[in-house]
Amino acid sequence: MKIDSQKCVGCGRCQHYCTMGAIYFRQTMGKVHAAVNEEECVDCGVCERAKVCPVDALYQPIHDWPRSIRGTFSNPLAEHKETKVPGRGTEEMKTNDVTGRYRPGFVGLAVEMGRPGTGAKMPEIEKVVMALAALGVEFETKNPLTSLIVDRKTGKMHPEAMNEKVLSAIIEMLIPLDQVPRVLQAVKKVAAEINTVFSVDLTSRADENGLSPGALLAAEHGYKISINGKTNLGLGRPLAREV
C-alpha cells in the first residue's frame, strides 16, 4: 500500500485501521503526511477498504513476484491462482462431507502462521515448515503455501520469497491419527524458536458420539482444547464415500 503524500492531509483516520501498525507520519518539505512502512505492510488492503480517507490518498500498486505474495496471502479478496479459493487456505473441513478429504483414522493439522494479528515473515514460516517436513508429514497440495515449498522433504521454501511478510499463512497437513502427539510436540518445540505467533488446529471426521478423535488424543497428551470449534453438519450432497 502507498499513500500519495501530495494528497494526504495528515488527518490520521487511516492509521488505526492498519493491521500491521505500518502507517506512520513524517514531514516532507514542511508538510506532515502519513506514509506506509513498506517492509511491515502486508498489502492486506484494510486501510483503503475502510473508506475513511477524505482525499483518496491511499492506493495499492500492482506488484510483481515476489512482492505479490504479500497481497495474495493477506488480502482475502485476492484469489490464489493455484486454488481459486479466496483467502489463505483451502476448503478444508468446510466441505469435508462432500470431498471426503479427512477420512476416519486421519487428522488435519493446521499451523496458522501470524495469527492472530502479528503477521509472519517467510523465514519464520520456513522454520516451522522445516520442523514439520523433518517428521515426513504430507503437506496439503491445494494449499497456496505448499506451492512455495520448493523441497517438500526438507521444507525449504522458495529463496525469492524470503523477504516477504504476510498477515497469515496456513501450513496444512494430513497425518495419521497416531502421529498427532509426535507432530504437536514438534510444533510446540519450534514455537519457542520463532519471533511471531501461530494458531494451531485439528480436524477429524467425527466419531460415533460426534467427537473428534484427534482432539481427544491431543487432550490426553496435555494440550488444551478450546471450548468453541467448528462442526460440519454433513448436509452436503453427494456425500463423500468412505472406505
Add this chain to the structure above:
Amino acid sequence: MSHTLHRRGNEENLKEDIIVFAMSAKGINDKNSKDKLQHFLRIMHRHHPVNMGDMKTGNLFSAGAENIIANVQDTSIVHAVFTSKEEVAKVIKEVKEADLGISVIVSGIMTDVHQICGQVGIKPHTVEHSLGIMGKLSRLPEDELLQITTMCGHGMVSSRLARKMLLEVKRGRLQVEEAAQKLAYPCVCGVFNPARAAKILSQLVDLWCLDEF
C-alpha cells in the same frame, strides 16, 4: 481458512457467538449452487442475524442484506451470526428441511452445537478444534482485545482500531453500538459479531484506563 475457529473468549461471551455458514465444493457440487446459497441466506436473514456476509460483496454494514443475497455466486461462502442457540436451532431445522445439498458449518461452543444437532436430528460429520496460540506470545495485545479482533479470523480488525474505539467510547464520542459497528466494518465475510463486541467494550470501558497511544 479457519476464519471462524480461533475466536477467543470465555463461556459467558462465546455462548452468544454462533456462526452458521455454507459453501459448495469446487468441482463437485458447485455448478449452479448459487440459488441454493441464496436460499440459505434468505433463511438466515429471516432469523435476524446480528451480521451476515459474503466475502466477495461485504457484510451487513458495508453492503446490506439485499445486496449480499443478490450478488451470491456459485463460489461464494455465505455467513450469518447469531447470539442465541435457541435461534440457531430454529435456523438449522429450517436449513435441514430445505435439503439444499450444500455443506453447512456451525461455529460455536461445541457442547451447544452438539445439543442443537441432537435436537434437530443431525449427526456431526467433521469437527475442528483450536489448540490456541503458540510462539512469541509477548507480541500479542491484551486478551480482552483479542476477544474482539479474533472475531475476524482473517485478521482484518486491527487491535489498534479496537483500542481506538474503546477510547472513543470512554471519551463519550461514540456509543458502544456505534463503536462495535465500526469494528465490524473491515471484516469482509461478515462473521464479526457486533453484539458481542458491544458487550465486551462496555465491560472494558469501566475497567480500563487508556490514554492516547
